[in-house]
Amino acid sequence: MTEEERPRRDVWNLVAELTYRCPLRCPYCSNPLALREFPEALAADDWARVFREAAALGAVHVGLTGGEPTTRRDLGEIVRSAAGAGLYTHLVTAGLPIDAAGLRALRDAGLRSVQVSVQDAEATTSDEVAGTACFSKKLAFAREVRALALPLTLNVVLHRRNLDRVRELIALARALDADRLELANTQYQGWALANRAALMPTREQLELAARVVAEERARAGRPEILFVLPDYFRDRPKPCMGGWARTHVVVTPDGRVLPCHGAAELPLEFWSVRERTLGACWREAPGMNAFRGEGWMQEPCRSCPERSRDFGGCRCQAFALVGDAAATDPACSLSPRHALVSAARDAPPASGWRYRTM
């Protein structure tokens, strides 16, 4: 989520991870490797309270995600309470198991927009990545979204095996009448880090994709195409989440309050909405305050003129690669540990990957 100006409120966006369950097994899933469905997952009533508290903190938007949120039978109730709290409700789904009737029910409950993922531009390769046959179901669902005149975002995670088909993906988004196409280069967190050697693209692939995107953007208004070069191929890190615990708040299926999807894997103390209000978890949990502002920074970030632009990069990536969550993100070429990234980038590709399991 981007804002035109600096935020003047505590939270802009709530990421509500409604479940870890998912019928897909994508090898780049950003969920933690050691996850399990907590029996004590938040109930719809709990979520209703979280939405009200998020709105009170200033949130204007909620991403209903997971896992696969449409595996929850009470999703209609959840959407209704989010819309009732005044939040813009954006569903992030694989397009299954939900069907057309389910979508209409969500629309009637106050759903405002839908993101559908595909794994590639055609069935065989898309299904191979998803680890299950689902491509035609996804397309049918995406058409239902537009048939109900809901805004459609098509999302594709890009990697070595599909990056050469960016033009076909843009054509698919046009054919589906998508409003936006997110061409999201793999970020190496969670399962993606475990499968990094099989997913890592070449620089040539990325440069060609960037050229195709530039050509297609020049062609016509729709869809809006989002594409940024991945941090492994740039000299500077990404401004992860717009800064740690600054504008986005993530609530996990079991109620933990995090600054991003990956932070659960860091050795930090986060709190849960089961025990406290969302506001307390957001403002006061030690983990949330660990990397707010700039006081925690080490060199070279501490004296870097770009520190307020990229916030030192991604804390989870620093922890996963360097072993120190307060280190400069090694994706930055100024990091003394940048070789960890450049070596992985230039390593010979692996052929197989591990599918996500629960």
Added chain:
Amino acid sequence: MTAREAQGRGASASTDESAGEPRPAQRAEGERSRELEARLRRILDERYHHRHPFNVRLHGGRCTPDEVRRWIRNRYYYQTRIPIKDGLILTKSEDQGFRRGWIRRIRDHDGDEARTGGLELWLRLAEAAGLERGEVASLRGVLPGVRRACDAYVEFVARQDLLASVASSLTELAAGPFLAERAAAFRKHYRWIEEAGLAYFVSRTTQAPRDAEEGVAYVLANAKTPADQDRCTAALERKCEILWALLDGVEWGGRAPRLAAAALLREEADGGVVVLPERAVRVSPSGREILALCDGARSVESVAGALREHHPENGSVERDVYDFVERMQGLGVLALAETGK
């Protein structure tokens, strides 16, 4: 040949530049001229309307036939202002030589016994594009924003002295290659317009560089003080703004903005927030005022007109509206529909 050489042969021909090392005074003068010309060219590089989004689309072949026709119909009003502006410039000069040279520009546009003028060639372009000549010549369909931009040019020249008026004409410096590119773009992308219709562009590719050469020689020879030079660069900047505003008028006039289907406007104490999938855009109170008028029925022109009435104290209010609408369209907040005007 560059304008620099033109100056050597023309305005400062009294100094013999081939006679060994120039004296310090001459060298200083040469330095001053070079700096001024570089400043003028930099302004054109950055602000000439070749960079305007509408022009980029026009030359890239991405305009619809209706958009091309709208541009031709509206731009004709600018064409009709050129000889009037040049007439005003003539009245400012006491120099027969200057007037004899400058009056040719009026003949270039109005024509004479020997040749067809630019205004007639433009009407032929309009006919080749399927427009009715009499309708275009009547100026009835000219969009208000375009009319204001063109009138602003004439008023500007009327108020300025000779030097600044001539400086404002130096957009001609960029026009030669620009019009050659335009002719090529039309041949490639808009084949439904017959070659005969492109005669205006072809004639200007030779006229414009000649006009520019004379104009720049005059300015370099006569802008002697730093204050003069600043007035010249300011005049050229103003002219670039006017050409830009003309294309804003063409681009936006006749299109009706409305809040995009995906967008939700939240009114807040200090303005508003527009929420979209994965994006929130904060708008100021005046931005919210503009958005409230974007109902899919009012054209951008009439939104800008309403804002002008509400805020007569703000001289740039229309430009602000066009900029805001363009930015909001880029962010997905506003969608634009053709109103068919």
